[in-house]
Every structure is written in structure tokens, then in C-alpha cells.
Ligand SMILES: O=C(O)CCC(=O)C(=O)O
């Protein structure tokens with residue numbers, strides 16, 4: 001692990017360019033506006049993008065309605081894509097139910113979790129092949145979800161569209177917020193009713209809706225305890241163990257406290273999902289297939305650590321600690337008992353949350369100051 005304990009894993013190394021299609025850098029003079037976040041919904045906003053407004057030091061999700069970020073892609077219906085997406089190979093996931101719960105193939109291959117069964121399967125196929133299967137799909141068959149980086153194998157028309165995305169605005173945001181490089185643009189083509197279960201990513205995301213409608217539910221990073229993520233070594237790292245279809249409140253009691261921010265994205269909308277924000281994404285039933293494109297940006301270098309640590313920094317720290325301890329112990333199953341031995345009866349009381357039940361969820365708890373009063 002490089003850097004400090006609170007540093008993100010996805011910190012930009014510096015001069016590595018995006019692996020996908022390339023654009024030339026342009027000047028920065030993007031629009032901006034103040035955007036408050038209202039509990040219960042993600043605010044839709046014209047002319048501009050997120051500002052650190054209500055929570056001055058922290059980014060918040062916002063839907064931007066007039067970025068023109070992927071304007072040329074708004075004509076990317078399936079017929080157009082069929083004609084112009086090229087003859088490269090595409091990654092398509094199959095799921096026996098509506099959930100497409102991501103798992104890390106590398107961690108699966110490590111076989112750290114011996115009885116892990118991948119909840120979906122992955123196939124590689126040409127786009128034309130995907131479309132035939134997609135169009136012939138019948139209820140009861142495994143659902144399909146194409147998820148693939150846009151790369152140089154696309155045809156000229158798509159490449160031209162891509163180059164006409166609003167890179168100028170993107171770069172202005174990137175600069176203003178000191179983000180690292182664009183790491184990838186995934187294109188998602190899914191069936192209505194497909195669900196990407198709740199998880200967080202370690203990168204900043206501009207999520208652009210191209211066709212159809214997606215319902216998103218977002219939770220802030222401090223919701224970590226209520227969403228019970230799998231351990232970092234698990235193939236489902238960054239995914240929640242809580243099943244939103246059938247929440248098991250006995251195993252995950254704090255999931256009862258979950259209160260999210262909900263929105264429905266329509267073509268042209270861009271949802272900003274800050275890194276470490278949890279998100280559940282579903283293609284609305286009865287509204288046809290969906291196409292989206294995301295823009296993932298790495299973190300910029302951490303120049304200054306502020307105290308009290310922000311919730312996202314704490315998540316980064318938990319991840320780093322977990323990795324160090326897992327490696328030191330040589331057995332991931334000893335990690336939980338070790339942390340328990342460290343904390344139980346010493347730093348925390350069993351079955352008692354320090355102040356109020358939701359104390360740790362407060363965005364800016366006036367007390368305790370985590371630096372001085374962690375001991376009860
Ligand atoms: O659109 C989806 O189904 C998931 C998108 C997502 O999780 C992301 O872009 O980070």
C-alpha cells in the first residue's frame with residue numbers, strides 16, 4: 001500500500017491516459033451553480049453541476065440536466081449501435097433473476113471463499129450476436145446485461161459521436177475538483193427490470209443516461225455500517241450483503257436505519273455519483289431497454305488530510321487496514337476475530353452505539369471529536 005492509511009486505492013499515478021477512446025485536452029470554462037441537496041431526493045439542476053453547498057467540504061450527488069455531456073449519443077438506439085458499434089467483442093452478463101451483482105473475477109480465482117458461487121455468468125460476443133439474443137429473449141430465460149468499455153474497436157460514426165461529447169465541460173470539472181484521469185467509459189445496455197444491487201465504487205462517476213429510464217437509490221459513505229459490505233478479500237468486495245428484495249434484519253439490524261436519496265434518470269440526464277457513495281440502479285419495468293454511459297475518474301493525489309476525517313476517508317482507511325491485517329495474518333478468516341479482540345470491551349461496548357443509535361451516521365457530529373473521545 002502506498003501513501004497514507006487514509007489514501008484512496010484509486011489515486012491517480014499521474015500521466016497515464018484513459019485506456020479507452022482518446023480526446024484531446026481542451027480549455028476549461030464550464031458552467032457552475034450552487035446546488036443544495038434535499039433529503040429524500042436527488043436534486044435536478046440546470047446550468048451547471050455540483051457545488052459544495054449544504055455540506056461545504058463534501059461532494060454530493062446531483063442530476064445535471066443540461067450538460068450536453070453525451071448529446072450525440074442520444075440517437076444511439078439499438079439499430080444505430082448495431083450498424084456502428086463495430087465488430088469487437090463485448091462482455092455480456094447473464095443472470096437467472098433480475099439482479100446483476102458484481103463479483104471480482106480475480107478474487108474469485110484466488111478461491112479465498114471456497115463455497116462462493118458466482119451469481120451471474122459472463123459471456124463474450126459480437127454486438128450483432130448480443131442483439132439477436134436480446135431481441136429474442138423471453139420471460140423465464142436468463143436476463144442479459146451488456147457492460148463493456150468503449151474502446152477503439154468502435155466504428156467511425158460512434159468514434160465521431162464520442163469525440164463530440166462535452167469534454168470541455170468534463171475537463172473543467174476535473175480541474176476544479178482536482179480529480180485524476182478518466183479511467184474508463186463503460187456502456188451499459190440492459191433489459192427493463194435489470195437491477196445492479198447496492199454497492200460503492202472508489203472513483204468519481206458521471207453517469208449519463210442515453211436511452212430508457214433508470215431508478216437510482218443513493219446512500220452516503222457513512223452508511224457503511226448499515227449496508228454491511230463484504231470483506232475486502234471477498235469477490236463481492238464493495239457490494240452490500242443486504243438484499244433489498246428481502247432484507248434480513250436479523251443478520252443486518254442497522255439496515256433498518258437506511259434512508260436513501262432516490263431519483264429516476266431519463267435520457268440526457270447525468271447523475272454525479274461521488275466516490276464511496278452507495279448506489280442501487282434499476283432499469284424501470286415497463287419502460288423498455290436502457291442504455292447508459294459512465295465516466296469514471298480516479299482520485300487526485302491527497303494533498304491534505306483534514307480532521308475530523310470525512311466519512312469517505314474513513315472508508316478508505318477501513319479498506320487499507322483490512323488489507324494490511326489480512327495480509328499480515330495470512331488468513332482472512334482471522335481478521336474479524338482480531339479486530340473484535342482489539343475493540344470489544346476496550347474501545348466499544350457490546351450492543352451499544354456510543355451516543356444515539358444514529359450517532360455515527362450524522363454527517364457532522366458536533367461531538368464526539370473522533371480524535372479525542374473514541375474511548376467510552
Ligand atoms: O447502470 C448500472 O446498472 C450500474 C452503474 C454503476 O454502478 C456505475 O456506473 O458505477
Ligand SMILES: [Fe+2]
Pocket residue numbers: 199200201279
Ligand atoms: Fe457503480
